[in-house]
Amino acid sequence: MTKTIRSSGHEALREALIAARKAAGMTQSDLAKKLKCHQSFVARIESGERRVDVIELIVLARSIGTDVRELVSLAEEHTELDHRI
DSSP: OOOGGGSHHHHHHHHHHHHHHHHTTOOHHHHHHHHTSOHHHHHHHHHTSSOOOHHHHHHHHHHHTOOHHHHHHHHHHTSOTTOOO
């Protein structure tokens, strides 16, 4: 079993968020402004230092302009069946 913060599902989600942000032509600072938070908050999420909850994921996806269902589906595909909470 893998710890949640460094699981393959979390890594896939993190990479998808980064790719979606970049595809939208946004910097971490641009996204932070939309979220009304500090750039370091976005950096912690993208570096894997911080997980996001479901509501935060929805807000992130909307702010980037991507479909949250695609992000969740990707994370689900990469999450081990015996993943520990």
